[in-house]
Amino acid sequence: MSNMYKTYFSLMLFCFLNLLQAQTKKDYDAQFKASQSNDIVQDKNFYLFTAIQNDPKVTEFLENNTVLKSIFNLKDEEIEASFNGCEQSAPCMVKAYSFSEENIIKIGLELEKSLQTSPELKRLVTENLRPSGKYENFKSLPNDKYLSACWTLCASGINRILKVYGLGEAPQYATMDSVSYDVSSDYYRGSLWMWSDMLQHKKPEKNKLFFQPSLNFSLSLLYMNHRDEAARYEPLELKENQKVKAEISHINFEDYDYSTILILGNGPENYRDTLSALGKLNLQLGVLEFNQKKAPLIIVSGGHAHPFRTPFAEAIQMKKELMQRYHIPEEFIIIDPHARHTTTNLRNATRLMIAYNIPIDRPSLVVTNNMHSQYTSDDGFADRCQEELGYLPAVIKKRLNSTTLEFLPKIESLQQNPLEPLDP
Known part of the structure; x- marks a missing residue:
């Protein structure tokens, strides 16, 4: 360095x-x-x-x-x-x-x-x-x-x-x-x-x-x-997130324990599949929490990351799967099609919550498979955030089960990071 x-x-x-x-x-x-x-x-x-x-x-x-x-x-x-x-x-x-x-x-x-x-x-x-x-x-x-x-x-x-x-x-x-x-x-x-x-x-x-x-x-x-990954799908609020942004003003977040459910991606490593086996598992785990009415909104996060220069944005594919397989209406799904790492999954979700006036002074949920969830709750992940971003994008709180964590978003997530220009 x-x-x-x-x-x-x-x-x-x-x-x-x-x-x-x-x-x-x-x-x-x-x-x-x-x-x-x-x-x-x-x-x-x-x-x-x-x-x-x-x-x-x-x-x-x-x-x-x-x-x-x-x-x-x-x-x-x-x-x-x-x-x-x-x-x-x-x-x-x-x-x-x-x-x-x-x-x-x-x-x-x-x-x-x-x-x-x-x-x-x-x-x-x-x-x-x-x-x-x-x-x-x-x-x-x-x-x-x-x-x-x-x-x-x-x-x-x-x-x-x-x-x-x-x-x-x-x-x-x-x-x-x-x-x-x-x-x-x-x-x-x-x-x-x-x-x-x-x-x-x-x-x-x-x-x-x-x-x-x-x-x-x-x-x-x-x-x-x-x-140009950083610019793709922008402006999100007028494109993929238009319907959900309009719905947010009608939500009473006090009726829910959590503001959102963030479902992490797990990109495929070939150019045939749009979602991996674990990516599909993550979706099902998130739907289980959503169907229990833990939160009014789902955020799916994942960009054009895996494999190298893939034509698919994982969040786009995750949204399609949620709508087609699980029949979740589009107005309850926020996409982040830019994140390339777990650090920016949490950071970008926080940015979208702030931009769309979703409360960040109360916890949200982050859902992913067992191994990924364990990693996200470890001190090593917090250290990685400090090293790569210079701050913590969120504070990991209580573990609800082996695949679900509480997190509290932090306003510092708004900070730009041009050292990673594909998702700054």
Whole structure:
């Protein structure tokens, strides 16, 4: 793990420990209208950049900042030099777009300094970034350190994309999330060169923000590799979750012991089956709890994870099975078609509950097969959440039986994680 990633996770741990002492309930505005670009993958990975781009005064201020303008110009020169000096060398070209640890620190310090004198930057933090919840795990930091932490996270996310999808370095879960091409091939090296040429010389730019060239190239790498998983099925509330979202306003959650029943996925390992044997078992176990009226809603969670670049989203298939085999109406089924791991099953379910005004101050149930349930309740799973997310997305409470656990969602689940760009 590089020094920058160690620094990031140390910062996340520091924030978490502070949060344990802080007020547990936050005045989160669920009606906050988040900034949006025309790229959902960008918005879900790099909300900071979208918020900046959407604010003309902040954009103008940052473009005219002497230090940041100098960094932009040097980056532009480095990219231009890569066309002649790299001879279609992927490492050389990717390096031109990467942020050095020195520059990440330098930009962070400049943002901290600028916020002290810029009402535009202060307003961005207090009226946009904080209410959005996208950087919830930094909420205990003062505004200048908060902005710097948001930047450091986003810069680290860009560097991760460049390394994995530009250079072919192994991601954390290589069997699921790796680059789609042979990065050593002439075809891929040529593709990188031509995409860089298009972005640098043919695509009109609306601004000269210090992060723009690197952001554009990293998003292009995800697009080139067909890695748009984060954007698929969005906006969920207008598509697969439209009917259930409309139903939620008519539910009296006080009539139930639990807010929701989260059924975990267990993806198949071949390209024929849409659900695995254990995936089907998990569904039946969840239906048993639902039929006892433990909760008014089911959440099914699982994305395009297993096998590598599978065309099926497990949550979509789980919903179909619930409707066709168990005759559960669509208006009682919420899907999360993005989660790729158990950590993000719980995190994404919490995000959907918050977005749809489902109570998170009372417990929900998580249902899965015996072995998976035991793992989810172990301390090792909590440690994994801390390591991969930087916080606990939920607190595991009482075990009701060998396949059913109580969990209490945590607001920190709103925190973006661009270090895992397929499901940030």
